[in-house]
Amino acid sequence: MTQSVKNVIYKALHLLFLPIRICYRKRNGTQTHATHKEIPNEILLGAVRDSIRQGYTATIMVKGWSMRPFLEHIRDKVQLDSPQNAQKYDAVLAEISLGKYVLHRIINIKHHPQDSNLDEITLMGDGNIRETEQCMRKDLCGIVTHYIRPNRIIPADKPQLTKSIILWNKLLPLRRYLLFIYRTII
Amino acid sequence: MRIKEGFELRELCGEYIVIAHGEKNIDFSKIISLNESAALMWQTLCDKDFSADDMAEVLLSNYEVDRETALKDALHTMQEWKEIGLAE
Numbered sequence: 203m204t205q206s207v208k209n210v211i212y213k214a215l216h217l218l219f220l221p222i223r224i225c226y227r228k229r230n231g232t233q234t235h236a237t238h239k240e241i242p243n244e245i246l247l248g249a250v251r252d253s254i255r256q257g258y259t260a261t262i263m264v265k266g267w268s269m270r271p272f273l274e275h276i277r278d279k280v281q282l283d284s285p286q287n288a289q290k291y292d293a294v295l296a297e298i299s300l301g302k303y304v305l306h307r308i309i310n311i312k313h314h315p316q317d318s319n320l321d322e323i324t325l326m327g328d329g330n331i332r333e334t335e336q337c338m339r340k341d342l343c344g345i346v347t348h349y350i351r352p353n354r355i356i357p358a359d360k361p362q363l364t365k366s367i368i369l370w371n372k373l374l375p376l377r378r379y380l381l382f383i384y385r386t387i388i
Numbered sequence: 389m390r391i392k393e394g395f396e397l398r399e400l401c402g403e404y405i406v407i408a409h410g411e412k413n414i415d416f417s418k419i420i421s422l423n424e425s426a427a428l429m430w431q432t433l434c435d436k437d438f439s440a441d442d443m444a445e446v447l448l449s450n451y452e453v454d455r456e457t458a459l460k461d462a463l464h465t466m467q468e469w470k471e472i473g474l475a476e
Contacts (some may be wrong), residue, residue, distance in 0.1 A: 245400045246416060253414045263417040279417045 206300040244301035250282065251297065251343035259283045260344060262295075262305075268327030269293065269305060271384050272367065278351055280305065282344030288323075291367050293346035293358070296325060298335045303343065306335060309371065328370060331378050389466060391434045391475050397427060406430070406474065420472060425451065426465055440466050 243265075250260045260282045264273045272293075273280065280293070288294050293307045306325040314320035319340040326334045349356040349363070356363055373380060396409040404427035408415040422430060429446045436442075443462035447453055453461075469475040 241400065241403060241405060241419060241421065245403065246419070249398065249400055250414075250416055253416075259413045261413060261415045261417050281413065 210300075243303055247295065247297075247303040247343070248301070250295065254282060254284055254344045257284075259347070261350065264305065268329045269307075270329035270381065271370075272328050272363075273305075273349065274388075278349065280346045280350060281348040283347045285339075285342035285345040288339070288342055288345045291364070291371065294323075294325070294342050295344040295346075296323070296335070296337045297341050297343055298325070298337045304335055305346070306330075307367070307371075309334070311339075328367075329381060331381075389439065389470070389475050390437050391430065391469070392473070395474055397422070397430050397434070399427070404430075420474065425461075429462075429465065 247262075250262055253260050261279055262282065263276060264278045264280060265275060267275050282295055285292075285294055288308060290308050290311055293305065295303060295305050297303050304325060304327070306327045308323055309326045310324040312322040312324075314322070319338065321339040323337050323339060323342065324334050325337065346358050348358060370377075394409055395406050396414075397404060397406050404422040404424065406420040406422060408418050425447060428450055429443050432446045433442060440459060440462045443466060444455065444458040447458040447461060448455060451458075466475070
């Protein structure tokens with residue numbers, strides 16, 4: 203079963219049982235507490251995409267280790283803006299299939315002769331060794347403009363950072379070993 | 389008490405979440421999830437000064453609950469919103 207079919211079934215079941223959940227909450231009193239819970243990525247990042255389309259920038263927490271060594275799980279955040287001018291080596295948030303989002307780096311763009319929305323984009327996580335994803339420019343939701351670390355904010359166009367990113371990508375054949383060293387020292 | 393400026397309540401697929409909302413930037417890294425009754429109080433009382441009694445009234449007019457329980461929940465919610473910086 204494809205992921206998109208699973209997503210449609212999940213959403214349908216979620217909506218189907220919504221009235222039952224509301225009745226259950228009403229029967230069980232008011233319990234008004236605010237809680238800390240995980241919002242599913244497909245919902246949260248969909249809202250991020252919509253906000254950027256409305257002209258806002260969006261700050262999101264990084265989840266996962268696929269952008270090591272430039273972004274760390276939970277420790278770092280990124281600020282995203284409209285992705286219309288995204289280029290090779292930019293980190294972007296992309297919807298690679300219905301409801302499935304990744305924050306990875308553009309490693310190749312195959313330009314479409316007539317419509318830039320149809321440019322074929324290849325993405326790869328900085329912390330991945332082989333896996334790549336494909337999407338079109340129209341599937342890009344946001345481009346990383348700032349890397350937000352606990353004690354500092356680094357603009358994505360900072361020359362030193364750009365050089366490090368290009369070097370990291372040129373060292374792809376050695377990435378497995380470099381990541382191993384990185385994991386042992388942090 | 390009053391809900392601070394810069395927070396926005398959104399409903400996303402049945403989940404109520406509060407997001408820090410600047411003039412240009414929306415911070416999705418600090419999200420607070422509210423249940424249905426807390427969201428109802430938020431929607432009814434945002435942009436107003438309110439007390440625990442006002443919050444309890446919202447609960448009493450929407451749920452089958454006695455005044456004592458409603459006031460207890462309202463006070464708890466009020467305390468929690470203050471602690472996490474949603475209200476002042």
